[in-house]
Amino acid sequence: MNAVSHTVRVSLGARSYDILIGRGLLQQSATLQRALAGQQVIVVSNVTVAPLYLEALQRALDGYAVQTHVLPDGEQHKTLEQLSGILDMALAANAARDVTFVALGGGVVGDMTGFAAACYMRGVAFIQIPTTLLAQVDSSVGGKTGVNHPRGKNLIGAFHQPAAVFIDTDTLQTLPEREYSAGMAEVIKYGAIMDREFFAWLEANIAALMARDAEPLAEAIARCCTLKAQIVAEDETEQGRRALLNFGHTFGHAVEACTGYATWLHGEAVAIGMRLAADMSDIETGERKRLSALLHAAGLPTTAGGLTCEQLLEAMGHDKKVLAGQIRLILLRALGAAFVSSDYDRSRLVSVLEQVNG
């Protein structure tokens, strides 16, 4: 029950670290404590996750000077104001340079805790304990941290690698259905952009995965983390290949921005975005159908009602992936092979965006 079933190494020279995956990791004192920088620990969580797992984590950190900070839940709270609150709290607690920030929660908690650790005294250690599927396969790995801005997502942030990532797959048992599906969107993304074999494996195992069977779940998470670790090791600060991980995200961020980050979960918006990106790609119709079918089997949407092409184009103009005014898109050559394109037909983009409603 309490064992590390998979270990994935992220190779980044002096900033290398391990992702440990297993059941009950949250309670493994010795494993957790090895990753701490000093005696002071600041655990950041949110009002949803804290009642479920904070006490167990505090027990596992017995003997350390642990302070906790509980954020409100939701993407709308991923702001510079909330970040400032974390920093105020750490300073009030007299946290020194050898403090370790620990993120216990989903992507919002992880991104904000990581950014707080990046800025606190110009950078202190932090550990990710992601409790959502999305955070486990995506945001907790790779060092991207930050907050949103009214003009767009993650526009203010830093690259700051964690000292370790602990993925306790048991935490997924309490995850609401919709959030679980949203995480599965990112799992499917890895297959679509870089691993055709994994995509086929997902098609074969999607029922077991949706039933949250522990074994295939740990296997899928480990595969995703391995793929992401490869890309991050090659291109830590997204100068090149790392951009492939944004498949579906340029469209997805636009969908989220146009709906005030309130209607869709990030993973749902990415699912819609992946469908739009597939429509922009010169791939076989059969492959487009396989992608949509897998997304639907994972309980994900592929259309968004009530948006206009103009709104989406305007929102895409503020995406970070715009370079010198030109919108770059991640497209597919085939399932399992993505590439960055800034050489596409703008009228095709408009007609694809007009189909966002389905």
Next chain:
Amino acid sequence: MNAVSHTVRVSLGARSYDILIGRGLLQQSATLQRALAGQQVIVVSNVTVAPLYLEALQRALDGYAVQTHVLPDGEQHKTLEQLSGILDMALAANAARDVTFVALGGGVVGDMTGFAAACYMRGVAFIQIPTTLLAQVDSSVGGKTGVNHPRGKNLIGAFHQPAAVFIDTDTLQTLPEREYSAGMAEVIKYGAIMDREFFAWLEANIAALMARDAEPLAEAIARCCTLKAQIVAEDETEQGRRALLNFGHTFGHAVEACTGYATWLHGEAVAIGMRLAADMSDIETGERKRLSALLHAAGLPTTAGGLTCEQLLEAMGHDKKVLAGQIRLILLRALGAAFVSSDYDRSRLVSVLEQVNG
């Protein structure tokens, strides 16, 4: 007149850059433009410096898409709120990832612009054009960026190296007497901590330097930048030797914090701090006198009225250089040789702090 008289290389692998020192650099279009990442430029300055030099800089950047942002003047505006204003402005200007942030001003402008560049879309290019002596010899070199917090100075920030530093020594001609002296405190610091020969050279040339003679001034600035570049190349993120640059700063920050950052300029507080640090050091009385005499010749204070030892100790508790509760001090073995100490007599610290009033 318009020539680079000294070039100092800061060697940091892929993040290496040059510091160019000379008269009239601000107007050298070709030199400035070579350092820009793309066509978009955001120049950040303040209400004091902008009327003097912003127009000349804009002329030199003719042909680029230049936006300007003018901050209020003063350390009390080095806040997360003002930082947020810079980021809002950049986003409103649609600045893309290849934008270059340019800091035109003193240390506050440089630190905030650098931190804004560090956070904007997780890091974009920036250039330092320091216009105060203090910024030219200290804060513009080495990549420390950040803002203050009510609990202490520079507690929130990042390490983010500039793409280039342009030191136009002509800008010093408009610097108020008191600020010029404050910058000289940091110049003297380099001699005191690591270059006994330079310290003696300063003693011999202090009159010419205070008269702002262009030649010895450029020579002193180049020497300081060379010394700082050496230390930064060895220890970019202040794990070890870079801490020596904080000579006088632990005490100085405490003096500033206790007076609400309103009474003393940073350099003046550092001068007072260096005197206190010298009093804590086991050096000859003659060397202590030489340091005080040079500080006085540079128009600097060595005492601060109205403070108590208790206030200073409390403020020092919030300094970044506190590791696990122990205050570390930079002390001297002799003029020209500093070291980090956490092994000193606390009662001596108390009696030295009691002499802060003189």
